Amino acid sequence: xxxxxxxxxxxxxxxxxxxxxxxxxxxxxxxxxxxxxxxxxxxxxxxxxxxxxxxxxxxxxxxxxxxxxxxxxxxxxxxxxxxxxxxxxxxxxxxxxxxxxxxxxxxxxxxxxxxxxxxxxxxxxxxxxxxxxxxxxxxxxxxxxxxxxxxxxxxxxxxxxxxxxxxxxxxxxxxxxxxxxxxxxxxxxxxxxxxxxxxxxxxxxxxxxxxxxxxxxxxxxxxxxxxxxxxxxxxxxxxxxxxxxxxxxxxxxxxxxxxxxxxx
Amino acid sequence: xxxxxxxxxxxxxxxxxxxxxxxxxxxxxxxxxxxxxxxxxxxxxxxxxxxxxxxxxxxxxxxxxxxxxxxxxxxxxxxxxxxxxxxxxxxxxxxxxxxxxxxxxxxxxxxxxxxxxxxxxxxxxxxxxxxxxxxxxxxxxxxxxxxxxxxxxxxxxxxxxxxxxxxxxxxxxxxxxxxxxxxxxxxxxxxxxxxxxxxxxxxxxxxxxxxxxxxxxxxxxxxxxxxxxxxxxxxxxxxxxxxxxxxxxxxxxxxxxxxxxxxx
Numbered sequence: 001x002x003x004x005x006x007x008x009x010x011x012x013x014x015x016x017x018x019x020x021x022x023x024x025x026x027x028x029x030x031x032x033x034x035x036x037x038x039x040x041x042x043x044x045x046x047x048x049x050x051x052x053x054x055x056x057x058x059x060x061x062x063x064x065x066x067x068x069x070x071x072x073x074x075x076x077x078x079x080x081x082x083x084x085x086x087x088x089x090x091x092x093x094x095x096x097x098x099x100x101x102x103x104x105x106x107x108x109x110x111x112x113x114x115x116x117x118x119x120x121x122x123x124x125x126x127x128x129x130x131x132x133x134x135x136x137x138x139x140x141x142x143x144x145x146x147x148x149x150x151x152x153x154x155x156x157x158x159x160x161x162x163x164x165x166x167x168x169x170x171x172x173x174x175x176x177x178x179x180x181x182x183x184x185x186x187x188x189x190x191x192x193x194x195x196x197x198x199x200x201x202x203x204x205x206x207x208x209x210x211x212x213x214x215x216x217x218x219x220x221x222x223x224x225x226x227x228x229x230x231x232x233x234x235x236x237x238x239x240x241x242x243x244x245x246x247x248x249x250x251x252x253x254x255x256x257x258x259x260x261x262x263x264x
Numbered sequence: 265x266x267x268x269x270x271x272x273x274x275x276x277x278x279x280x281x282x283x284x285x286x287x288x289x290x291x292x293x294x295x296x297x298x299x300x301x302x303x304x305x306x307x308x309x310x311x312x313x314x315x316x317x318x319x320x321x322x323x324x325x326x327x328x329x330x331x332x333x334x335x336x337x338x339x340x341x342x343x344x345x346x347x348x349x350x351x352x353x354x355x356x357x358x359x360x361x362x363x364x365x366x367x368x369x370x371x372x373x374x375x376x377x378x379x380x381x382x383x384x385x386x387x388x389x390x391x392x393x394x395x396x397x398x399x400x401x402x403x404x405x406x407x408x409x410x411x412x413x414x415x416x417x418x419x420x421x422x423x424x425x426x427x428x429x430x431x432x433x434x435x436x437x438x439x440x441x442x443x444x445x446x447x448x449x450x451x452x453x454x455x456x457x458x459x460x461x462x463x464x465x466x467x468x469x470x471x472x473x474x475x476x477x478x479x480x481x482x483x484x485x486x487x488x489x490x491x492x493x494x495x496x497x498x499x500x501x502x503x504x505x506x507x508x509x510x511x512x513x514x515x516x517x518x519x520x521x522x523x524x525x526x527x528x
Binding site (some may be wrong): 004005006007008009010011013014017018020021024025044045046048049050052053055066067068069070071072073074075076077078079080081082214253255258 | 268269270271272273274275277278281282284285288289309310312313314316317319330331332333334335336337338339340341342343344345346478517519522
């Protein structure tokens with residue numbers, strides 16, 4: 001086994017970077033040092049070296065320190081390599097193991113919500129939940145998550161098409177379907193979870209949670225599905241809570257919400 | 265004067281991060297070390313500490329190293345603080361000093377291309393180039409830069425309105441104006457520079473260059489303007505070259521093109 005010996009000064013210096021990230025604004029040396037729990041004299045040479053690397057820059061007018069151009073490059077390289085589906089895979093496996101349900105990841109594909117990864121449960125379910133399947137926008141929990149968080153312009157064409165297919169002749173019914181759909185989206189935004197109890201397939205329940213990227217855009221839906229008798233679809237049940245937490249973990253790995261304190 | 269003493273191991277370790285940024289892909293320890301010009305044995309404890317900080321992560325399956333979640337956070341905090349106009353200001357001053365011309369920065373505002381910062385030259389010019397001025401999309405170099413690099417959907421409404429105003433009665437003339445405008449956009453894309461010689465104001469020349477952000481979107485136009493007799497508007501003249509270089513410098517500070525090798 002390799003020894004895991006590190007370099008102490010890297011870890012000490014890292015605490016100063018952490019303060020700059022957490023505070024997200026230009027800071028005086030004494031404030032950075034204080035929040036990293038060290039003296040100004042100790043912190044100063046670290047900041048000199050961080051400036052040499054471009055990880056930090058110092059404003060020549062007021063002497064304040066903030067993250068520098070090399071820090072931006074680090075982040076942009078990470079962003080370009082980030083693959084949301086890849087980041088979600090570990091949660092997929094863990095959720096399937098912990099809930100015993102089938103778990104799927106969907107993206108917004110060119111035909112609508114599309115399953116791109118899944119873990120099957122021990123419970124057999126006879127529904128069309130498999131990789132490659134395009135889900136209904138209006139009639140599945142997965143689809144409604146995208147309906148709730150994508151810009152309306154991106155979903156309205158598909159919603160209108162599905163509505164026409166569901167009720168081809170009856171304008172009143174069509175209006176009702178659309179109204180019910182739009183109201184459900186508000187609930188999903190409030191609970192951060194879409195719920196499908198006994199539809200579109202009777203006897204099958206589903207819950208689906210949105211995953212966001214660093215821009216605050218929805219990029220994936222994380223969906224759990226199982227037979228009604230073995231699937232607690234309540235919005236504060238065990239499956240709901242685990243699903244929400246897993247979706248939030250992935251969003252955080254995609255940079256969602258980073259530096260929000262810097263804006264407030 | 266403060267001493268600028270640094271911490272050597274921070275600067276040594278920084279070279280390993282630089283290799284990961286430049287290569288932009290997961291790498292074996294020996295390759296990172298080699299490219300940073302150190303032995304594997306020397307590099308290893310640095311990587312251990314970078315992993316502890318989250319600046320780097322190691323794939324448990326294949327042992328390869330790449331940038332970690334803390335590196336993403338560093339970059340996202342930088343992105344949120346980046347102000348394109350602020351990043352462009354130093355170039356504005358330098359260009360004005362070196363060319364002796366009036367230099368302006370324009371953004372795409374809700375009324376169209378809008379001047380938000382400028383440096384006046386020693387040459388007096390009697391044109392509407394001042395902070396707050398909304399420039400014509402079709403009839404100025406500044407406007408055409410946005411026309412060339414913004415998505416057509418964002419500019420077509422304004423183009424149609426301006427065209428109607430320019431030739432209210434004559435459909436043929438309107439078609440010609442639109443055709444000339446669209447052809448000029450191809451030239452601008454090819455030269456990365458828009459040229460206005462003697463229009464919209466006779467006797468006044470202008471050149472304008474696009475500034476892009478990390479997403480590859482145009483965010484600013486950098487414009488030089490002056491009296492025809494003292495302003496070389498050729499596309500490879502001194503003003504053109506300085507303007508293009510200054511715009512490129514700002515784009516780089518905004519993260520444009522970072523990590524492109526990682527995608528190729």
